[in-house]
Amino acid sequence: MDGIFTNLKRTFSSGNILAKLIYINVGLFLLIRLTGVILILINQDKFPFLQYLQMPASPEMLLHRPWTIITYMFTHFDFLHILFNMLWLYWFGGLFLSFFSERQLGGLYLLGGIAGGVLFMIVYNVFPFFTNVASRSFLMGASASVMAIVFAVSFYRKDLEIMLFLIGRIKLIYLALFTFVIDLLAITSTNAGGHIAHIGGALFGICFAICIQRGMDLTVPMNRLLDWVVNLGKRKPKMRVTYRRPETDYEYNARKHQESADLDAILDKLKRSGYESLSAEEKKKLFDASKK
Template identity: 50%
Template sequence: MGTIITDLREKFRNGDVVIQLIYINVAIFVVTALVGIILKLFGLGEYASFSFLALPASVGRFLMQPWSVITYMFMHAGVWHILFNMLCLYWFGEIFLMFFSSKHLRGLYLLGGIVGGALFMLCYNVFPYFLPALESSVVVGASASILAIIIAVAYREPNYRVQLFLVGNVSLKYLALFVVVVDLMFITSSNAGGHIAHLGGALAGLLFAVLLNKGIDLTRWINKILDFFFRLFRYHTWHRKPKMQVHYYDSVRRESDFEYNQRKKKKDEEIDRILDKLKKSGYGSLSSEEKKRLFDASKK
């Protein structure tokens, strides 16, 4: 068992951001499912739904659990729900990373979920059609986040073709259009909340791609927050380790903080230059070295 956990941990660390997001979603699904079974066995079935992690349509309920605007996009209603979402995240996430950075993907995943959740709450509180179900309606799933990723890459590379089962090769622009039209047609269905959230995610993906072409990165603020917490976590993890002094008596000189920052700045500037070239001229215009640097950067 220990070997399996160690192996999974290594795959998580070495995987790209798409793999890491899939691992997080699956881990949360498995843990909540197991805890839910235990709660039911002890007669606590009313807590097994984990409703405090789902995003409610009611503003009053949301104010009691504001964290749900984040947690809902990592929750799923069943095996088929998470299986379909994770397959889509893998397929389209890897395509996304061919044209955008890993930070863009993680930021857009959250942004798409937030905008999708906000549109869900807005519609349920504004349109009279949804008012009878306002207090009882919740939404879960990564679909809004995934739609944001699909729409963003479809806008960036509309003629990129994907192979679909029983359909054949389809351009991303037609696939994106089909998904949006289907969601519009079903916004009064039994899963209205899910379809509305999808449309919110699609809107976030479109705005991200359009504004990024103008030099405005909508995911920047999200990534700054994430980087802050990652640095904080690494700091506390490092300070928990036993302190050990190692003295080197060779001629190798340690790199100063200034030198490290300068080297990192040059590397970031080079990646920005490659991304600008990618946006202007397409993936085919990059040299082999530029493609390698972009791929290496996307894994960090």
């Protein structure tokens, strides 16, 4: 068992940011499901802790659980939900890394998820169709983050084509726009929150692509914040100060006298037996003395 965890830890540490994101999502999904099984076995509510990982539509509740605007984008409950999200993340995340850096992928994942969460909360508290259910509506899943990545690549390289089964080659931007229209039409469906978050992530991905083409990287502030947070957890090396007692005149004169005596002995040996008879240490002392 220790070997399995060691291998997983090594794989996680050596993997790129795309692998790390997938590991975190899948790991949290397995933890949630396993915890649910244990709670069922002891006759407890299956998933009471999910509300502390999902993002609420209620601003008041979000103020009490501010971390959920981050945790929600790594939280999944249904197997098919995480399966399709991770497949899209793997495919389009790899495509994204063909044009951008790992730091940009990580930053865009977080910012796209935040954009989706913010739009979800705004829509649920502004439009009368949703206001009655806002207090008991929650959001979870990586979909908004994935949509940000898909649309960033699509609008950065509008000529990029992909191969689809039974359809053939199609421009990626057409696929992205098709999913955008589907989300718009499904805003009033039973999964309205998810579709709204998709739109928020997609819009941020478009903004990222446009800004990159104009020389501005929207992920820089987020990555600086992440660097600051990571550095907070690192211990700063303690400065070690050593104190040496100053050498007295007597000690100085004694040391110099001994060095002179040692050098005289080496010179006598050199005169009697030649340079090759000297030891390595004696040769070093002779060399050091010649430089003074």
